[in-house]
Amino acid sequence: MSLITDEILNALWTEAQRNASNEWAAVAVWNQLWNKHIFWEKEWIVTPESPPEGSGRRRVDVTIRYLGGDRKLAVLAFHEAKPSDAGPQDIQDAEHQAVEACMRYLGKAENADLSFVYAVTSFGTKGRAWRYDRGMDYLTPLFGSDSLAERGDYIDLHSSEATQLRAAFNLMKNIKPYE
Template structure:
């Protein structure tokens, strides 16, 4: 199914991009189309000539930005590089790959999406911070092949709208933390709220015993906070340590690791950390651990305190 209406301004822009071997005509068509899919009302914006990083002199032809209302921040969601009909697939993909690499490094993202276009034809990609290459969302044709591109006015063009709807449903791109949340400064950033420090302590206890595997939070002079496996047989009694704060947790919330074999899903479990980063008396900090599984990218682990402040990383790095 074509994504170009039979009449109207988008049809005219498509015809210009088809007949004129000029890059700005091609870019104009894709700008207009993407503006019909991403707009401020759904917390997105389509902008042109946007740098992939704050200090980069490079400019991306078109960028889809996502607004995070919780933190009042913008994040790059999709990078689009557009070439005139006479452009080459190898060149436009090289530019998109470099731009994606800069954007992921600048914003510490685990991945983002890219679209490369040649005239009125497109190809969609996913970029991963652990891979130097773009990976196509559809098909198995090699990179750099013009024949792998789909024209916007063809019957196969519906895949682009399907990809866009999928990307919208994937929420905010994941950030890659330089250190995992069990380490001192990142954990302290998460749990710095003074209103969540009123927990009594009995011994080195941490995560509820219903979560498998169980981790115990300890402090050593050399490395600060760390996460170590709890010794076998030493189940933890949070009722004694934290009062009734976890007694109402559902079975689904406590079975966080059972989500690993699901295609999509989200489960959570309450956790407590011993906070001694600031010195003085030992304090217990309550956070909620959530694991979100994804179909096309790595699982997400989220740590949220009672003030709804969240630090997230990938399951692989946690």
């Protein structure tokens, strides 16, 4: 079942299809989906273009946070996006950037009690959800094959397979790294 469920999402999705080389057009669809449909409740904070964690100058495309059990803001997931016309190397880069963001976050002293964090990678309107566990150097997919950079494992938001994305997003909301 498609995750494109209203006129605004449909217009943004269509715009992203027409502008395959424009990462911002794709990110607009994802931001609308995150803010109005998936993480719409007041306890969620969806922040585009988050500043880098620790050293380095690279920004995370989208960060999804929530208020944890001890009233501390915690990251649920990092989202790394690429444009629709991204090649296999670009997709691999997004996955590598997601791993690095997760490692930096869990490497901070104040997050020593966390054992995992989620990531989402996308190219255009196709996405994949992951879990990153402390100490690993790879992402574990929440659906699809275990291999990285497999375009076939990425699911378009406007497809019948998007139920797998919805299930992954529901799992992320219900099993948080920090309660």
